[in-house]
Amino acid sequence: MPSRRDVLGAGGAVCLGALSGCLGRTYAAPETPRGEWRTARRDARNAASAADATPPADPSVAWSRSFGARSHVESVLVGRDAVYAVGPTTTAMLDPTTGETRETTGGAGQTPADGVTRVAALGDDSLYTADGTAVRAFDAAGNPRWETRHPGLPDGAVTRVYGLLPTDDGVLCGTHGGVAAFDAGDGTHRWTFGDGGLGGFYPAVADGRAYVCSPGPTYALSRPSPLGALFGGGPKVAWERGSPGPGTWPVVADGRVLVGDGGLTTRANRSHSLSAFDTDGEGGWTSSADGSVVGLAASEEKSLAVAVRFDAVSGEGRVVALDVATGDEQWSRADVDITDDFLGSVAVAGDACLVAGYSRASENPVRALDAATGETRWHRTVEGDVTAVVPAGKRVYAATALGTLVAFA
Template sequence: MDDFGRRDWLRGVGLGLGVGITGTAAGKTLPGRKLPKPWTPDHGTWATPRFDPKNTAYSVNATPPTDSPTVAWTADVGTEVRSIAVTDGILFVGGEKAVVALDAESGTERWRHRGTAGTVAVRDGTVFAGGHDDEYSARALAAADGSVEWANERQYERCYHLLPAEDWLFVGAHSEVRALERDSGEVRWRFPTGLGDRGVALADGRAYVGQPGPAVALESRPLLGELTRDRPRVAWESPGPAFGLAPVRVGGHVVVADGEDGPYNGGHAGYLYAYDADSGAEQWRQKVEMNALAPAVHGDTLFAPGLTYDDVARPGVVRALDARTGAVLWSTRLPRWPSGAFGAGDLLLVGGGNRGTPGVTALDAETGGERWTVETDDDTDALAPVGDTVFAGSRAGTVYAIR
């Protein structure tokens, strides 16, 4: 046994002798070892950028307008909008300069917290914000007034993805996935990865990591392992993709989009890869476009946005795929690059704007036919459909309530 293993063993034995097998002296479970269970979103919420712990990006209970929508209100938040989370009638807007809380009915500002927030999530009265400035990379704010509960500092470490679950907070950072204590920000463990975008999905006792390089499944260790190791073990590692984005759990598969820029990836970019959730074996792959984005999922259907760098009139696309086989069910071209696809009831909502007029387009989820489009003042990267409203945020700093 090497020195590291011996130290962990002695520490584990000490924990076991001092506090018993099931907890600490305070009655808590052993920190950082056993992965949390996923949660089911409450009605009328959009708590994370991709809706839920499986990253489905689809709210079946939302009822956005199916035709002739109107803009109920707009709000200028004074910062480029990157992410929106919604709960209890409040929008939490993450931007390049601030986190801003807005009343969902009127757009009235409730509070503002200055600091970079490229991604936000909300759970149990706390707003979690991840940024990439030189002060902090993750922090917790009270949803009621924006006061700081804690800040996890890591200079110049960009944060891409946040997922709260039980008393955990998973942070997809530029060089690693970090598991934090949700109440304090204390680091439970780190899982180092390649440099770049990454995300985490939770399902069936595992955490699935999409990252630059292979997708990875992490699982809780047996009891002895929980006592003697700092982080979950690797259950499997996939052979690809080259630049995996946020993983999506659907049926018995884990689906990952390869988001590497097409011209620089030897012709392998722009695919969706489906892996067996138990073993990591590749089940199928399907080309979306020159570049692929993370898909939304409802039932056995994946909705995969993509884009081309070619000079064409309709450079964006959404393809509906059978999640079991990867077969294409329908395909719709768009007059702009999409920024993502988000499901709501019977609609698929696609934001975007680069290489075309910026806006939000609603597609029929069954057929791919266009239902409506609302133009915006700049590229629209953040969408959150809640109830009968689609909330959208633009890079110009405008938040739209579309009903």
């Protein structure tokens, strides 16, 4: 029979092993496979960039699906064998070849109030969604796995959601007041970071840390202390940097965390900055110009950031490409139909930049620009305000506020 000392020694070894595991753990997110687009921004870096994508040189419509004028498509996800159209109350799983619906998840209970956003993201074997009341998980066939109400949300209340990221350590959900983490297996709430105030909190994960853009500072978060991790403690602030205004998604590329000032204002002589912080919180650069940053993408391979700016004073918009390392402007376009009603998106696809604009007409433009020069490669239109443009593999998907999803090939 083992002695009491042996038992205590074994127990101590187990605890030390657990603690050493916590010491060695960092935030991590699974890599997005080639040809896929797993979050609203492709992956946990929020870069909206697919280096492996090869958009068509002269695209035509492969298929088009309409979900009804009241069922605008919020975002588009592309998985291994399905395309996902994220709507106000449902997520439709579509055949990538034909666009036909295979399965539908959701229901009216998933959007409890008008104007409340809904987001979704793909894991290796699950679909995750979040709306004004809860975060949910579904299996590959669309069957519910778990549902967890946003922590601290009063009965009958709703919140806005700003991002959903499956990571190796759980699912992160940005809301109006903080970022919450949920266990990916059963939905258990683990922790919440944030002051609960007004404004959007946007999460990112890269290089071993979680990054959060808030209405105030931009934060880098490290893992909890070993003892805190054992008792469900939350993350620690590794560093914070001041942000100039309502932020965009934090975009991580080429050793930088990029954050833009997205606040719309009609006050004259008010410049808006795009800032790049080193991932260790030191150094970086800031580029100030007229126009709020209403869209942002970055290519790590090309060290190129592409920002969409809109100036509420002049009513003009433009697309600007900057060097991620220095902030130097590479090219600029002021003729791509950017207005204060900008609902589209910008993405980098291989050596092209895709920009969805707004024309105040029934048909709205989707453009492919040369990433190196900004020159137009092609120009197509879709009916309705463009809410998302997604490059995946050899196709480009454009979603609209009129409930249409178009696949170009």
